[in-house]
Amino acid sequence: MHSLPPRSVSETLLSGGYRLFFPGSAIAAALAVALWVPWYLGLLDLPVALPPLAWHQHELLFGFVPGVVAGFLLTAVPNWTGRAAIAGRPLLCLFLLWLAGRIAIALSGSTGLIIAAPIACLFLPAFAVMIGRELAAAGNRRNYKILVILALLSLAQVCFFVELDQFGDTLVSARLAVATIVLMVSIVSGRIIPAFTGNWLKANRPGLLPVPFSRFDAVVIVLSLVTLLAWVIQARASLNFATPLGVLMIAVSAAHLVRQFRWRPLKTLREPILWILHLGYFFIPIGFLLMGSSLLLDDQSLTSAGIHAWTVGGIGIMILAVMTRATRGHTGLALHAPWTTTWFIYAFAIIAASARISAALLPTDASALLSVAGIAWIVAFLGYVVFYGSIVLRSR
Template sequence: MLNIDDPKVIDRTPALLRLAFRPFFLLAAVWACIAIPLWLLAWYHPEFSPFAQKFWSNVVPLWWHPHEMLFGFAMAVVAGFLLTASQNWTNQPGIKGGQLGLVVGLWAMARLTLMLPWDLPIWLPASFDCAFLLAVAVKLTVVMLKVRQWRNMVFPVLLFVAAAINLLSYWTLANHNLSLSLQIWQAMIWWLALIITVMGGRVIPFFTAARLKLTKREPITWIEWTTPSLLALMLVNSLVPFLPYVAKVIVLTVAGVLQLVRLARWYPLKTVKIPLLWSLHLGYLFLPISLLAMAYYANNPLLERQLLHLFAIGTMAGVCLSMISRVSLGHTGRNIYQGPNMAPAFLMLAVAAIVRTILPLEQPADSYTWHWLAAALWCGAFGMFVWHYTKILARPRLDGRPG
């Protein structure tokens, strides 16, 4: 079997391109710090936005914001994580060097061509964006088929689905169908909830038990199958609504309760002294809270859409920040639990989720203040990652191994 971690092999690849987590995690954090202020400037102060006129003439602000959070920020983290993890899962070499640079370039060109103040056709950024997702999906498919790792084939399948949904999102932009685009953003929220449910169910209890030297509780099979199935059902229902009101409430409620049961079995209260553990549990906790809150307000589409931010910031961003902080240390040969203190960043994101979601509902007249406060907390959290981890990601492993 190929030894993909041979310390005797001299790797002359630039450190930032040695494994996918390096450029994708760093770019995701940088983009997080850039995209949110740009969005708020465009929404509240278009006269100060660097893209006030020409940019927004072709790209609708209400489309750009969720698209760039889901397909820009979140997909960069997903790609970096899966392309890196697949090397460990399959014992096959990960993508690196020029090939990795090309995939990263596709992601970056999609972001850039959407922002250029020129009259570019929508198919151009759409092509870059979908090519990026397809490249990641194909790479994962090839390595997993090579070793017949059927259990993890769910991830390239989900990426192929995401590429199709992304292409549809560009179609809605080109045809000014904002109603359908709202359905797409909801579908992608469920897509991310699904992938976090699957991956979280594997890594959170494993990391927790290993660090605390506890016996990892075996998953309850029917819960492990039912929970993601319900989320997949919500994904389909977002694109093609078919669930009646009562059925939707039941699905959301049952999914929320089952997520709480899963989390409760992972020893969450024993992690309070270890930020890289409690941050995962805290981020995951926002998922069942979001599901139950959306079930409660299922008869109010406006409030239901507002509550998507509880998941998007609390779970999506929270789990992403915790994972990229952890993976960046482990895969650069550092002690995972002796890295930079990211506890303030994790707390800032949790507070940002509440400030952005709950306070505008309670005090809508002050929404301007809450939105900018949440943005400041968000940027502070990801700014901390950029500050602490740029040198870590841009330098070779401490132990001299490839990767």
């Protein structure tokens, strides 16, 4: 019996979505912040058609995050449907479409947004169609909700350019994007964190196990949806409902904390690849708490702290946690974080989140803290590229 010939590098890269999109998105995340921080501090000027804040928002919310989501879903959907993974030429075309969006925005200073914006907006609907086709072919209606998430994020991106053109800012569209991603993290976390924690505890520390998804989780998700929707509307609402919304935000924060406590986070402290998932999720209720406090106190520093608790903390840390775990799992490596992952990826991601939230709360030290947060973010995501770049080239 003859063994199969080894796959080429290109065949390996095109065999699974995470192999292209995870490293590509990590590089995009590091590059976006490496350019943004000196631009914000007045040390650099980028020749793009977007204002500094809008560019920062767009490339992270509609570039980096959708790339990671693509890598995750292209890996997860075959497990949900039992169908073969999207691979080969279709995967390459999808990745190039995502990359074209990054290049279009980078060249928008020369081409104008009239050309760059439509190119940048192509990826999300194209990806949603591909995922929708896979789910429909398998009759997997249970996961149609992920298509709603992708549609909302695509809508937010289109509204981003329209709102910027009409109002000169992106108050509603940026909030819609953040709210959609926070909701997605809340939904996906409820599926993966209790499952991964339960599997590890059964093998290592038998006893009280995480509570699986239940009616309580559904109530928390619905409350989060209502609260985040009200927060999006509040951006331009003529009616002032900041006080009741602030109270609701704090109540939802408490609900998320109770939800997380049911997942037994303190039992995972011996395994970094597990506790980093719990820590990433912990920033979701922290974001609700800070945002609720900002609405009650009318404090913009708390608003910025809340947004960055969600984005740098909840989204950024959770993304690194999922990317490292998925890469190890799908290449046949042990689901254990080596010291390089713990100290060069997880630790720096935590520093980035802590420093960025502190920069919002301590304006007199903001420049120094922003620099610390930016450097730590870059180290964390380039750490993934350095330590996992060779792993994605491995056949299972």
